[in-house]
Amino acid sequence: MSSSVPESGSVPESGSVPASGSVPESSSVPASGSVPESGSVPESGSVPASDRERLLSATHHDPHSVLGAHPVGTGVAFRAWRPYAEKVTVTTPEGLRTDLRDDGDGFFSALLPSEAAWSAPASPASSPYTLEITYGDTVQRVADAYSLLPSVGDLDLHLIGEGRHEQLWTALGARPMEHQGIQGTRFTVWAPNARGVRVVGGFNYWDGAAHSMRSLGSTGIWELFVPDIGEGELYKYEITRPDGSKTQRADPLATRTETPPANSSVVHVSRHVWHDDEWLRARNDRPAHEAPFSVYEIHLPSWRPGLSYRQLAEQLPRYVADLGFTHVELMPVAEHPFGGSWGYQVTGFYAPTARLGTPDDFKFLVDALHQAGIGVLMDWVPAHFPRDDWALAEFDGRTLYEHEDPLRAAHPDWGTLEFDYGRKEVRNFLVANALYWCEEFHIDGLRVDAVASMLYLDYSREDGQWTPNQHGGRENLDAVSFLQEMNATLYRRVPGVVTIAEESTAWDGVTRATHHIGPGGFGGLGFGLKWNMGWMHDSLDYLAHEPVHRKYHHHEMTFSMVYAYSENYVLPISHDEVVHGKRSLVSKMPGDWWQQRANHRAYLGFMWAHPGKQLLFMGQEFAQGAEWSEASGPDWWLLDPAYGAEADHRGVRDLTRDLNAAYRGTPALWERDTDPAGFSWIAGDAVEDNVFAFLRHAADGSPLLAVSNFSPVVRHEYRLGVPGDVPAWHEVLNTDGVRYGGGGVGNPEPVKPDDVGAHGRPASIGLTLPPLATVWLRP
Structure with missing residues (x-):
């Protein structure tokens, strides 16, 4: 980096400046294509052979030290690399125009006396100049990216190096900004194993030769500020792996993506103006476990198939408010390539799915729900990620986000990869991601998916397929530490937020404070609430039996009170219970149609009265008979009066509304849940x-x-x-x-x-x- 800025005094005082366009004899350039010997300092100012070779092979760690404007002897060398250009002309801040000599392979250079290049005693890097690049009939005029200082601050780099940058999205990714008086976009990416990184996109016809990034010290961060590009540009990173091969990758910190199956990242600027101040002020009045908390779980793409975020904002708040739910829980909205994963296999952790609109459109939906008095929870998936070769898997040619041990990296159930929670940069990526959704999108809480698979080294693994921790146990100590850090950080930074664990085992202290040590020697994980999977399984098993046989399973309905106060619980009837042959809630019930509906209604009444909060998946509020399908969503036609079965389905929906109204008005049902x-x-x-x-x-x-x-x-x-x-x-x-x-x-x-x-x-x-x-x- 230091070679981009000459030492004090290396630029001579202002002197005579030759006529515009003239090149002094000292700036004579060798014949096109001639290259000086490696390591020599060419008097012509052209790129040394060794640097030229590394730039051509996309393995240069610091192109700014070669390209741009640099002192050479008593002159200033201008060097540009613009493949396919016919001509490159430099215009200095004082208006001096100089044609650069074509050195071949897209390299252009000239050596000017210092007084000819700059009339004031300032460093080249502090006085951006303009490149005029001719491609046939097209002339492009831009500031030279390689004349600029790094656009990432030292504090950002320090925090990233420590793994403690809590607003990582402000330092990494694509960020439109003004830098040294120039408008453009800063690109930054973490790729410590890369031999070289380039930005490719629509603005350079997906050829990154003109946009090689520089490595910023030992942080593993690569950076480039590209002038004159901004919002809406498509881009990726072209990474040269350690073995010399190349791969194009979507930005892990992209805040917007193309609509799948396209997978480029998109430069994004948020312009949403929030109108939920009253909601944000009030949500911290009472902790979640002591407040009414009745959740309607939704898969946004299929709630009303075909609706965008903004169209959902017109219909969803009205429907949920009418039924009286206090919150909605959105199945994962982070970008994912395969719709059939329902969002649980994420590739764009910082980008709402583009299937339904832009990030600002999603903010509009959250804002509308808040203005209707409805909290917004979001499923968050830090347990694993898919193996797509354009996303996180072996991102820079080696294991990076995943664990280096193949047995630890491969998730045994879903064919995906598990995060390496022991790597500080990976923990930082995930902790900052949790903060990102809550701070940037005003999300009120995160339901953390598949926590059990994170906590145990032997999860779904046979003997010989896992290695004990340093104490000989099966606990994943790195995952424990990560979850504690995530929860502690989120509760510290975001007042009124709640985290909810989907944790299906008897792990001690899921909702205990992180500083309280339990019988097992671990501090609490720090979640606010936990899904009560035991209650769900036991109660559904009881209801599935014919009434004449239920007396033999009576304890399945009472056992939950043995452990009801060991954690802060949510009672979930979620999407997982109404798919894959499990049947809808009403269809689980025995008997004829009248008895099935009666059982369904009685169960909802029991559930709303039982200690713990409630969660009900869409369609179950009106006793949909069919399983949920992400392709078609709930069978809304069942509520049409023309169907002639108002008491069948509309009656169950009316009961759901009345349950919520009575529940919210009865502190006995929620004030002392724990x-x-x-x-x-x-x-x-x-x-x-x-x-x-x-x-x-x-x-x-x-x-x-x-x-x-x-x-x-x-x-x-x-x-x-x-x-x-x-x-x-x-x-x-x-x-x-x-x-x-x-x-x-x-x-x-x-x-x-x-x-x-x-x-x-x-x-x-x-x-x-x-x-x-x-x-x-x-x-």
């Missing part, structure tokens, strides 16, 4: 009856009584013990309501307690329990 004092069984052992009854308590002690009858018979005067200080109980929700498609059996009048003890309580009430239904009662 406090054992917020729950007490009344009847957890009514095995023969298929009945479950429990109380939920708010912080002020006010209760809600939830009773589920998972048998197909009406139970009259079913006696349940209740607190003795409540004068009467009023039914506030009944999933057997006629408007939901049920039979209308229930308790229309307030139910007064009797002075008859039951279930260890001083008073009791006699309820009418509808068949296959859940009822909620409040004082």
Whole structure:
């Protein structure tokens, strides 16, 4: 780098300047094509042979030290490399025009006396000049990229080297900017194993010879500022691997991409103006585990197939707000080449998928949801990435983002590659990516996919396919450290954010603070919430049995309360449960169509009352009968009145709306989700009856009584013990309501307690329990 700027005093004082265009005798140039011996300093100013060879083979680590303007003896050498050009002319800031001599292979040069080149005692690098390049009938006038100082600051490079650049996207990638008074785009990429890197794109007809990048010290960062290009340009990096072969790669830090299957990166400038200040201020008022938190999970491309981000912004907030969900969870929106992966095999970690619009269009959607009072969660996939040869795999010719051990790198389930969490630059890439979505796109929370596959070295591996950690254990200590760093950094920088782990094992302390050491000797992972996969599997297994057999599986519905307060839980009925032959939620239920819908409604009532937050995948809110298909999305026609089945599907949707309304208005259902004092069984052992009854308590002690009858018979005067200080109980929700498609059996009048003890309580009430239904009662 230092060779781009002459030492102080190396440029003589201002002297006489020859007439414009004249070249002094000292600047005579050898015949076209002649090249000085390697290592010699050519008096003509042409590129030395060794540098010329490295530039031609795309293996030069510092082209700025050769190309551009440099002091040579008592003169200044101008050198340009412009393949296919017929003529190159230099114009200095003072207006002196000098034609450069054609040295062959696209190289042009001239040697001018210092006083002829610059009339003021300043370094060439501080006074950009213009190149006039002639291609046939076309003349291009640009500032010389090789006359400029590095456009990445020392602090950026230091933080990158430390693996602690929390806004990495501001230092790497393509960034339109003004540099040394010139408008253009700065390109920076991490490729420490590369022998050379060039920028290729539409602006240079995908030939990077004129745009070779320089390596900035030991950081592994390559940089080039390209004048006069900006927003909308397509580009990639052409990397010369250690073995001399070349590969073109999309930018790992690209903030915009082409629409798949095209895979170029796109120079992007955000122009979105946010209007969600009120939302951002309020979201930190109450932590997620103590707030109402009811989530509608969505696959954006198939929710209403064909809609763009901006069209979704017109319809989605209205629909979700009408149903009363507090949040949406978007399946991964980061760019991915294969739509059938649903976004879970990411290649563009910093770019929303271009299938639905631009990054600003996605911001518009998030903004619209916030203005409608709806939080936005996003699935985030730091566990693995695909092997596409234009993306991250062996990015610079060697393992870089993936682990160097093939057994550690290959993900056994999905044919993808696992990140090397022990490499500081990779951790930085991922931690900054989590921050990027929350800071730049105002995302309110990240649901982290496949955490279990990250935590265990032997995940889906047989003996001999994995190596223990340094303590002889199966824990992936690098992944543990990464998750702790990610969570701690995100919660520190982004007020009100929440992280949610999809973690399917009994790992201790997933939602424990990172500085609290657990029994296993590890600090907590630091997540805010965790998906309760055990509850999901157990409860769905129970519901799949005919009612006559459910008594043999009764414990599957009560077991979740044994560990309910070990973590901060979300109860998920996600996309994973309604695809690949698992059937939709209503289709899992036994019996005829009436019984299936009744079971479906009763289950939703049980789920919304159970400790933990709720998540429901699209289509299940109206009991869609078919499995989800990413090609067609939910069967919205089932809600059309012309279909003639309002009670079938519209009734279930009405129940979902009423569940959310009652839930949000009842602090007992969410205020103490993580406090054992917020729950007490009344009847957890009514095995023969298929009945479950429990109380939920708010912080002020006010209760809600939830009773589920998972048998197909009406139970009259079913006696349940209740607190003795409540004068009467009023039914506030009944999933057997006629408007939901049920039979209308229930308790229309307030139910007064009797002075008859039951279930260890001083008073009791006699309820009418509808068949296959859940009822909620409040004082």
